[in-house]
Amino acid sequence: MVEQSTKNFIPALGYNWLTGLYDLAIKITMPETKFRNTLLDHLNPKDDERILEFGFGTGQNLVLAKERNSHTDFIGLDIDPKVKHIAAKKFRKHDIAIRLDLYDGSLFPYEAKTFDKVFSSLVFHQLDRETKISCLNEIYRVLKPNGTLIIGDWGKPKSKLMRVQFYVVQILDGFQTTADNVNGLIPDYMIKAGFKNVKEPGSVNTKIGSYCYYLANRPN
Numbered sequence: 254m255v256e257q258s259t260k261n262f263i264p265a266l267g268y269n270w271l272t273g274l275y276d277l278a279i280k281i282t283m284p285e286t287k288f289r290n291t292l293l294d295h296l297n298p299k300d301d302e303r304i305l306e307f308g309f310g311t312g313q314n315l316v317l318a319k320e321r322n323s324h325t326d327f328i329g330l331d332i333d334p335k336v337k338h339i340a341a342k343k344f345r346k347h348d349i350a351i352r353l354d355l356y357d358g359s360l361f362p363y364e365a366k367t368f369d370k371v372f373s374s375l376v377f378h379q380l381d382r383e384t385k386i387s388c389l390n391e392i393y394r395v396l397k398p399n400g401t402l403i404i405g406d407w408g409k410p411k412s413k414l415m416r417v418q419f420y421v422v423q424i425l426d427g428f429q430t431t432a433d434n435v436n437g438l439i440p441d442y443m444i445k446a447g448f449k450n451v452k453e454p455g456s457v458n459t460k461i462g463s464y465c466y467y468l469a470n471r472p473n
C-alpha cells in the first residue's frame with residue numbers, strides 16, 4: 254500500500270526550529286489580548302455548538318475559547334505534529350480537554366455538514382493559492398448550512414507604515430503565500446468557495462501588519 258505523505262507546509266513561525274518561540278514572538282509583535290479576544294467576540298461560542306479551529310498552532314485561541322464557554326465542543330485541526338505536542342501540554346497545564354486532530358493537508362478528516370462554526374487565525378497567509386482555495390472548499394463542506402466562518406489573518410495594510418512593517422512577516426513566511434493576503438483577496442476566495450454575507454467587520458494594527466477579520470456564512 255502506498256502511504257499518502259503530508260503536504261509541504263510552513264511552520265508556525267516560518268521555520269521548524271523557531272516553533273518553540275512562537276508564543277513569545279506573538280506577545281512581542283502583536284496586541285495579543287486584543288486581537289484574540291476580538292476574534293472570540295466574533296466567534297461567540299454557544300453551549301453545545303460544535304466548533305472547529307483550522308490551524309490551531311500552539312493552542313492559544315482554544316484555551317481562551319474554552320474559558321469563554323466550557324459547554325462548547327471545540328475541536329482543533331492542524332498539519333504539524335510539533336504544535337500538537339505544544340498545545341496538548343498547554344491544555345494539560347490549564348486542565349482542559351479539547352480534541353486535537355492532525356491531517357495530511359488534503360481532505361479534512363470530518364463528515365460533511367458537522368460544524369456550527371469554523372474559525373482560523375494567522376493560517377491562510379501560510380497557504381499557497383491552491384491550498385487556500387482547497388481549504389476554503391473543505392471548510393464549506395464541513396460547515397452545517399447557515400454555519401459561520403470566521404477568519405483572522407493579515408489583510409490589506411491599513412497604512413503605508415503597516416505595509417512596510419508587514420515585510421517582517423513576508424521575510425519569515427515567504428512572499429508568494431502572503432501576496433494574496435496583502436492584496437486583500439481573502440474575501441474574494443471566500444465568495445468563490447460559495448460563502449455568502451462575506452464581510453470585513455474590522456482590523457487591528459500590529460507591529461507587523463494589519464490583522465483583519467473576515468466573516469461569512471455557508472448558505473442553506
Ligand SMILES: C[S@@+](CC[C@H](N)C(=O)[O-])C[C@H]1O[C@@H](n2cnc3c(N)ncnc32)[C@H](O)[C@@H]1O
Binds near residue numbers: 307310
Ligand atoms: C502562524 S500559526 C497560527 C496558530 C494559531 N491559529 C494562532 O492564532 O496563533 C499557523 C498554523 O497553521 C498551520 N498550518 C500550516 N499549513 C497548514 C495546512 N495546510 N493545514 C492546516 N494547518 C496548517 C501551522 O502548522 C501552524 O500551526
